[in-house]
Amino acid sequence: MKRTLSALLVCASLLVVAGPPAVAVAPSPAVAVAPSPAVAVMPPSAAYRLPDLVPGAPRAGRQTTGSRHIEYVPRSEAAHAGTRALRCSASTGPYQRQAERYLGRQVDGRQSTGDCRAIRRFQRAHRIAPATGFAGPVTGATVRLMRAKKDPNRAGRCPDLPQRTACVDLNRQLMWVQQSGRVLLEPVAIRSGAPTMETRTGSYRIYLRHRRHISNLYGTRMPYAQFFDRGEALHGVYEDIFSGPGSHGCVNLTMTDARRAWEVLRKGDTVHVWGRKPGV
Structure with missing residues (x-):
């Protein structure tokens, strides 16, 4: 697939002479931020086209933290979410059926008081705000994450190898680490490349690890960076993992998950990437 020069500038320019060619990462904020109104982490269904969903506000009087995930909700609900007591949403979200199935509700794809x-x-258990009961993209992504924890490689897409393998599933936007059929790091949420800058698929080896990597192109921090293909790396981000359209090719992790992956993986370990990010 042909790419523009800007699309090839993925992740971070490396500060070494040997190894794959240097490339760069797009800057990320130094503090946690709310998702951009322009893009949702997963595309809503046909019934909820992107302009109809915007980031909701957390409950009034409470500070949004980096560990809280901001859900996309209908504009009519977002306008009130942060200004008055939260009400139970009467709207049927794009991930209603997935939520109903996971929560043991009747799977009819229609919002009810009990469903909400x-x-x-x-949502409250997983720090999704505003917790209105609207099954939006962030709630859907969290449901997928929880369902994957029992058997992440059920479909057999990640090779069962004797060495440690970071399995990066772009379809579900998940990553886990396994070795000889044993899961060493349970599935965690990721943010892969944005449209035109998709994370490249294939099997690679980690060739460089840098705990406090800084891009010399943008001067931005890439904590716990583990490079596996021409500058593409697993690394932590400071903003919400569900915000924005995606990375410039890197596999973004929360700070906690990036640190855990750093502790599990080593130089020379395998990174296997497959699938396609929904919406790209």
Whole structure:
């Protein structure tokens, strides 16, 4: 696939002479931020086209932290989410059926009072705000993550190798680490490349690790960077993992998950990437 020069500038320019050619990462904010109104982490269904969903506001009077995930909700609900007591959403979200199935509700794809209460409990347990019971893209991504924890490689897409292998599933936007059929790091949420800058698929080896890497092109921090293909790396980000359209090719992780991956993986370990990010 042909790419423009800007699309090839993925991740971070490396500060070494040997190894794959140097490339660069797009800057990320130094503090946690709310998702951009222009893009959702996963595309809504046909019934909820992108302009109809915007980042909701957390409950009034509470500070948004880096560990809280901001859900995309209908504009009519977002306008009130941060200014008055949260109400249970009467709207049917694009991931209603997935939430109903996971939570043991009747799977009819229609919001009910009972559905809303169950989804709200799930959102509160996983720090999704505003917890209105609307099954938006962030709630859907969290449901997929929880479902994958029991058997992440059920479909057999990641090779069962004797060496440690970071399995990067672009379809589900998940990553885990396994070795000889044993999961060493349970599935975690990722943010892969944005449209035209997709994370490259294939099997690679980690060739450089830098705990406190800084891009010399943008001067931005890439904590716990583990490079595996021409500058593409696994690394932590400071903003919400569900915000924005995606990276410039790197596999973004929360700071906690990036640190855990750093502790599990080593130079020379395998990174296997497959699939295609929804919406790209």
